[in-house]
Amino acid sequence: MFFVRTLRAALVGVLCLALPALAGDPPLGEAKMSTANKAAAKVLKARMQEERPEDYAVLQKVEAAEVVVVSGEYDRVEDVLREVGVPHVVVTPMQLARTPLNAKQLLIINCSGSLGPKGLEKVRKFVNAGGFLYTTDWALTNVVEKAFPGFIAFNGRETADDVVEVQVKESSGSNLLKHLHLANANPKWWLEGSSYPIRVLAPDKVEVLVESREMKKKYGAAPVAVMFRYGDGKVLHIASHFYLQRNQVRSVAEAKKGGAYLKEDAKLSKKAAEALANDEDVKNAQAGDLQSAYAAQQMTSNLVIERKKDQARIDQLYSKTLAQPAPASRASAGLGSGTRVKVVEQKGEKVKVRSMEGDEAWVDLAAVK
Structure with a gap:
């Protein structure tokens, strides 16, 4: 798995050098997931406007300079942000060490997160000063373990190319978990081959937000999304990827077409469900794919909102x-x-x-x- 993933990254790099005139990157993962991600973003925005208008208004006020994304080989959170409509800036891992960062920003590092010593020190100082860091998959060893040792680590057992059911710890009261459920069923989480399960080293300092009993049984570690404080800032890390690239259908409800699913199963008002049911992306999306893409997008959107709200605290710290x-x-x-x-x-x-x-x-x- 490691060889396949590394070879794919090398090929992508060669193609980028050979074909610089190409506009945009091809969709990641299965073709149908591009439709599911587009549909999920439309559902997310409709639900937030109805049920969380204040939070949605905060999301609309985010400026590009407030969200910095470090590009990666295996994940593209910038695609998620674009679908949801969040302005952002994308830099390469090499550019990060020279990119101005301050405590009011959200820094998102795509897998694999190979930064180098100067980039790692930049990230550590950023979080210590009050910044929010959001990382995924191999950034666990490439960024989090190196810049913030002693909190979480790779458990040593790489996953297969797999999909697992996850349990959201809503009892924690964390705003990052708002609206992660689109229906009563648990969301699914895709694990790319060679994803890194998370081992919690400091249970008293690390909060597990999302876990998977299925993942623990298969790969020895349940945490899927964890968060900890460092200095005046926070680090949120997830297993596998921001951008859903594959999924698995496990129930009759998940096999439905998106329009029927929104009307019959989803936690949407009748008005919103009917308005979205005829959208082309929603009609062409499968319910299970839509639900899983929605969960990943909603967590990312929630983090952007909380970062924006938290800027007042930063102003008070640096008074x-x-x-x-x-x-x-x-x-x-x-x-x-x-x-x-x-x-x-x-x-x-x-x-x-x-x-x-x-x-x-x-x-x-x-x-x-």
């Missing part, structure tokens, strides 16, 4: 300003006069301050206003 510049050091860039900072430590008349970019310096207490 001080420097009255005079702080020189650069080997560990950090210099901080200019007027930089917004947070005081993180004090020793006598000296204080350590941190900027929203994650840079730190010791300055005179009197220099902080």
Whole structure:
């Protein structure tokens, strides 16, 4: 599985170099999943406008610079964001180390997440300063374990190309889990071959949001989506991918066409279900595919909304300003006069301050206003 996936990445790289004039990337996964992802986005937007208009309004206010996506070989969360209508910026793994980041942003790293030392340090500083990080699959070992050791790890058992039923821990009260169920059935989660199951190393610090009893039985670890705090920020990691590329039908309801499913099974108002039932993407989507794509899209949208809402907290954290510049050091860039900072430590008349970019310096207490 590892060889197949790596070979595919190499071929994609060669094609990108040989055919630079091609516009856009081909859809990932099975062709029918492109339709399911389009249909799911339409259902998500209709449901949010009806049942969570305040959250939907927040989603509409997101600006491209607030969501930074690091491109990957095996996943494309940028396709999910585009379908849902969330503006964003895409950078390559090599560009990340030179990309300005600050604590108000959401950083999303597609699998595989091969960043290099400078990129990893950039990510660590970003989260420590208050940023939100969202990663998937192989980024578990390539990013999370390296930048944030001691929280979660790969359990050592790669998955097959598989689909498992998942259980959403709604009792946690997390806003990230709002509306993940489109019907009463549990969503399905696709695991690409060689996906990395998640082992929780610090149960007292890591919150499991979504798990799978089926995944635990097959691969020795139940967590599918986990979150932990680091410094003033948060890290959310999921097993496998943001963008649903394959699915499995396991019930009569899941085998229905999308329009019938929305009318008969989905948690939608009659008005919304009837309005969507005649949409071409919804009509051509299979219910099980639509439901699974919807769950992944809704979690991503919820995170974007919570990041936007959380920006007020960041403003409060960085409520001080420097009255005079702080020189650069080997560990950090210099901080200019007027930089917004947070005081993180004090020793006598000296204080350590941190900027929203994650840079730190010791300055005179009197220099902080």
